Every structure is written in structure tokens, then in C-alpha cells.
Amino acid sequence: MRTVGDGDRPGLEALWQMFRHDLSEFDRSRPLPDGSFGRERLRAALVEPDREALLIVHEERVTGFALVRGLLGPCRVMSGFFVVRTARRTGVGAGAAHRLTAAHPGPWEIPFQEDNTAAGRFWRRVARRAAPGRWTEERRPVPGRPDLPPDTWIRLTVVGSPGDRRP
Ligand SMILES: CC(C)(COP(=O)(O)OP(=O)(O)OC[C@H]1O[C@@H](n2cnc3c(N)ncnc32)[C@H](O)[C@@H]1OP(=O)(O)O)[C@@H](O)C(=O)NCCC(=O)NCCS
Structure with missing residues (x-):
């Protein structure tokens, strides 16, 4: 993995659109009039210091x-x-x-929609391996979206080992 640099931004924007399209099946979002999905969370990830x-x-x-997000606080x-479909x-x-x-x-928190069964299986498997016996999950309402079922939030505590500091 590598941190996104200025030259990577157009590519990341394209991947973001694929991601949002995949998730629109579950969050029932529609594209903007120009055909793209909103980018607020992506833009925040690129400019906010804790992201x-x-x-x-x-x-x-x-x-x-x-x-x-949460890199400057107690919990990430x-x-x-997102992984492209061919991989x-x-x-x-x-x-x-x-x-x-x-x-x-x-500590980490990982939210996903239960309807997204691939994400649920994926994140529970990641949690079992990354934090055996040190993970829980809870349901939380989606802010501003009473029409959607609550999200599942996995909470896990990752124990570090020397040499793991670079993703
Ligand atoms: C969820 C996602 C990130 C998984 O990425 P991936 O690279 O395919 O995952 P991996 O190959 O590492 O899968 C690891 C394990 O997760 C589980 N898993 C992953 N995708 C799954 C699927 N579609 N159905 C069932 N289990 C799945 C399996 O246990 C899998 O192990 P296995 O292949 O040996 O059975 C990918 O499907 C994706 O990008 N989806 C669209 C965006 C999304 O939903 N992101 C998460 C939002 S919270």
C-alpha cells in the first residue's frame, strides 16, 4: 500500500466512483446530475490532518x-x-x-452495512485474525438516514509487533 500523492488523485477519484457505485446498492444513493457520486468523504480524507x-x-x-480517520485520536x-472486482x-x-x-x-472501528454480506464476512474474518478474542460488534443508526437499517460497527484492538509500522 502507499499513501496517496498528488499524482494519484485522479486515479483515486475514479476508484471512489466505483466504490460508491458498488455501495449504492446498499445505501440507496443516486449519482448527482453530472453522473458522479458525492465526494465529500474522499475530499476530507485528502485534506483533514487526522485522515x-x-x-x-x-x-x-x-x-x-x-x-x-482518527489518526490523531485514540481510535482509528x-x-x-475497496478492491477492484478483478482482484x-x-x-x-x-x-x-x-x-x-x-x-x-x-483500537479500531470498522463500520459496514449488514446487507453488504461480502463486507460482513470480510471484516469479521479480518477481525478474527487481527484481534483474536479482542473484537466485538454493535449496531448503530446511520446519522441522517432513518430509512436505512443500522450499520454494524466492529470494534477491535490490534496488538502491534516490531516491523509493522508501514502498511
Ligand atoms: C469487501 C471487499 C473489500 C473484499 O475484498 P477482497 O479482496 O475480495 O477480499 P479477500 O479476497 O481478501 O477475502 C477474504 C475473505 O473475506 C470473505 N469474503 C470476501 N468477499 C466475500 C464475498 N463476496 N462473499 C463471501 N465472503 C467473502 C471470505 O471469507 C474471504 O476468504 P475466502 O476467499 O478464502 O473465502 C471487496 O469485495 C470490495 O471492495 N467490495 C466493494 C466495496 C465494499 O463493500 N467495501 C467494504 C465497505 S465497508
């Missing part, structure tokens, strides 16, 4: 991204995570998630 955007690179090709939040079910996502969480030992 980071990373590209997932596999076999020297950009394969997805991860957004993290996985605020976006799915190959372990790319799990590998990236483990490297990223290991690079920031301590």
Missing part, C-alpha cells in the same frame, strides 16, 4: 484503496475500503487490511 488515503497496489498495479476508523477473492483485501491495521496498533 489518510492509501492506494492498494498488487503486482505493481493499483487495485483498490483504503481511507482511515476504517472509513472506506476480489484473491486475498488482496485481507492482506491490505492486515497490513494497515498492524501499522496502527490499538
